[in-house]
Amino acid sequence: MGTLTRSEDRALPASISDVLSGSVPEGRKVRIRGWLSNRRSSGGVVFLIMRDGTGWLQCVARRDVLGDKKLDELEKLPIESVLELEGSVRADKRAPGGYELSIDRYRILSVAWPDYPIAKKYHGPDFLLEKRHLWIRSKKMWCILIVRSKLLKAARSWLDEHGYVEVQAPILTASACEGGATLFPVDYFGRKAYLTQSWQLYGEAFIASVGKCYTLAPSFRAEKSRTRRHLTEYWHLEVEIPFCDLKCLLKVIDEFITHICHELADKAAEELRTLGRDPADLARVEPPFPRLKYDEAVEMLQAEGVQIEWGEDLTWTCEKVLASEFDVPFFVTHFPKTAKAFYHKPDPERPEVTLSADLLAPEGYGEIIGGGERIDDYETLLARIREEGLDPADYEWYLDLRKYGSIQHSGFGLGVERMVMWVCKLDHIRDAIAFPRLVRRRSSWSTTMMPMAYALVRS
RNA sequence: GCCGCCGUAGCUCAGGUGGUAGAGCGGCGGGCUGUUAACCCGCAGGUCGUGGGUUCAAGUCCCACCGGCGGCGCCA
Numbered sequence: 360m361g362t363l364t365r366s367e368d369r370a371l372p373a374s375i376s377d378v379l380s381g382s383v384p385e386g387r388k389v390r391i392r393g394w395l396s397n398r399r400s401s402g403g404v405v406f407l408i409m410r411d412g413t414g415w416l417q418c419v420a421r422r423d424v425l426g427d428k429k430l431d432e433l434e435k436l437p438i439e440s441v442l443e444l445e446g447s448v449r450a451d452k453r454a455p456g457g458y459e460l461s462i463d464r465y466r467i468l469s470v471a472w473p474d475y476p477i478a479k480k481y482h483g484p485d486f487l488l489e490k491r492h493l494w495i496r497s498k499k500m501w502c503i504l505i506v507r508s509k510l511l512k513a514a515r516s517w518l519d520e521h522g523y524v525e526v527q528a529p530i531l532t533a534s535a536c537e538g539g540a541t542l543f544p545v546d547y548f549g550r551k552a553y554l555t556q557s558w559q560l561y562g563e564a565f566i567a568s569v570g571k572c573y574t575l576a577p578s579f580r581a582e583k584s585r586t587r588r589h590l591t592e593y594w595h596l597e598v599e600i601p602f603c604d605l606k607c608l609l610k611v612i613d614e615f616i617t618h619i620c621h622e623l624a625d626k627a628a629e630e631l632r633t634l635g636r637d638p639a640d641l642a643r644v645e646p647p648f649p650r651l652k653y654d655e656a657v658e659m660l661q662a663e664g665v666q667i668e669w670g671e672d673l674t675w676t677c678e679k680v681l682a683s684e685f686d687v688p689f690f691v692t693h694f695p696k697t698a699k700a701f702y703h704k705p706d707p708e709r710p711e712v713t714l715s716a717d718l719l720a721p722e723g724y725g726e727i728i729g730g731g732e733r734i735d736d737y738e739t740l741l742a743r744i745r746e747e748g749l750d751p752a753d754y755e756w757y758l759d760l761r762k763y764g765s766i767q768h769s770g771f772g773l774g775v776e777r778m779v780m781w782v783c784k785l786d787h788i789r790d791a792i793a794f795p796r797l798v799r800r801r802s803s804w805s806t807t808m809m810p811m812a813y814a815l816v817r818s
Numbered sequence: 819g820c821c822g823c824c825g826u827a828g829c830u831c832a833g834g835u836g837g838u839a840g841a842g843c844g845g846c847g848g849g850c851u852g853u854u855a856a857c858c859c860g861c862a863g864g865u866c867g868u869g870g871g872u873u874c875a876a877g878u879c880c881c882a883c884c885g886g887c888g889g890c891g892c893c894a
Contacts, residue, residue, distance in 0.1 A: 403851030422851070453852060478829055478844045479855040485886050486829065541892090557894090582892055583819070593894065674891075717894090729894060774894030800886085 370445040376413035379456045383448045391416065391460065392443045392468070394496070397479065400434045407433065407462075408455075409444065415498065418444055418460040425462065432467075439471035439496075488789065488800065495793050502630040503790055506623065507779050511575065513622035514596060514773075517615055523598065524569040528561035530554060530577065533753070541581040543591075554579035559770060560702075560757050562599035563733060566768055567760070573598040575775075583798050586675070587787040588725070590776060592796040598730075599770035605714040605732045608769040609690060612718055612728060613646035616688055620644040623782055636784040640686075649689040653698075653712065656681060656691050672698035673717075678725035685721040692716045701743040704732040716771075720781035727778045730771025737761035 373389040383389055393411030400406070403422040408415055422430045436442075445464040450457055477493055487494045494500055518525070531545060532555045542553040558574045565572045578595040600611060623631065624642035631638050651659075653673075660667050660677050667677055673691065681691070693712045696705060703713035715731030734740040740761055744751050751758065776791035789795035 397855075399853045399856050401850060401853055401856080404853075406853050406856090408854090417854085419852080451852090453854080455854065473845065474828070476828060476844085480830065480843050481855095482829060483887085488886095578894075580893065584892060585819090586889080586891090586893090589893070595894070672893085675893090676890080726894065772894065777894060 374413040375411045375416040378416055378448055378458050379414050385450055386447050388447050390445045395438055395440045405430060405434050417454045418462055420462045437471040437473040438475045441469035443468055491794055502633045503783050505630050506627045506783055509623060509627045510619055513619045517618040518573050523571045523573050526565050526572050526574055528558050543579050543581045558597045562597055562770055563760055566599050566601040567764055571600050590788055590796055591798055594775035596773040596775055601766055601768045603769040604767055609716055612771060613648055617644050617646050634783045644687050651691050652693045653691055670695045670697045679723045682719050682721055682725050683723045688718050688720050690716050690718055701747045702733050704734045724781040728771050728773050732769045735765045735767055
């Protein structure tokens, strides 16, 4: 046995992911800090399962090393207490993750109360939503949050590398954007304002300044949608592209979504596997995605016996039937004018349909992206605004964009939680976001974690 | 907005046809020298969602309300 130098003798600050990745040599002394997520004991040995935000690590305290008093202290320490541990790394097949820490020394940084409400057993959704501020510590929520973060990172890096500029627009707005969706009204110094449903209209203004651009921001829908795929507050990644027609838009989405899927398959494989998603499902995604015209979709659905008339928007039942036919994302394009918002450009060859496209996720997950080519002609836009019964005065600035240098342009909006739900194979959208805002629920954490806008709405 | 189901211990649930409550987990005490949501023994813990009604008697039957879950519609 060689003599240890001073630097090797001193414990190296390390994260749990460092240890689990095998980058810390076996026998090396390290110091980790984290929360005690579980504890098991067997007389002379106590297993502490530690969590530090980068992973979970089994740490072993032995009576013959630490003595009776210290072992008893560790054995009785409440779950969720915070510890600083020093010890040596060792590979052991019996340890989850293949590595564990043999504890030499420890310091208790915070003693938790003994009544941590989340037990090591199955809990119902109501309880977990009420205890969400604690449940986000669970392995499942941790995996989802990591995947979500990596998804957004991949999205941003693709956009940045392709010359898109990130911009921001107000959340409080004066008028509607999407025709059908319902708005949350807000009292704005005695006048009425609304929480935004979409950045898109602003996006169309931005393209004449910075060109290709995007934003990542919350959008709000006041619909009392009682489903497993709706939030009243969700994160919306919206992109707007000048000099781009529908064909160009589909190509952008092909490449954008493919990049995200490949990045996740590569960089979030372990988290995805833990969630029950085979990374190969995402690695398989390749452009171009299948393209289906609305007409063909209706024919397919009618052939399957689904009740749908040409001109109606695709209902959830329709989406599910279509989405179960594919194992990769696919487009539905050329929706009828009657099923889409006023700004969608009519197809010059067939004015009753629009140059629109939705991207549906496979396996029955349904729509994750909505977009299309926008109307660039002043008169056509004005006519469509009137046709929908909207007040042109509310859209004066938007109409201006068609007066001063109007060009062909397209864009899309990605429902971030919808995409997270699909890639993580979740059965409910509430788990795709840390603190879900749902129609029929006001959890205890809503009060203090409620954004100012909501406080205004409620007053 | 519509349809269906549910509400019993901190949590998950069991309590045929009415006779004032049980289990597992969690907590507390003890045991176990390699555990994997560890396990074993013991203890504590409940105005049965709220209000009203039927009855000698209601967790159980009836009505209303509140809360939750699932599905449809609308949408990302």
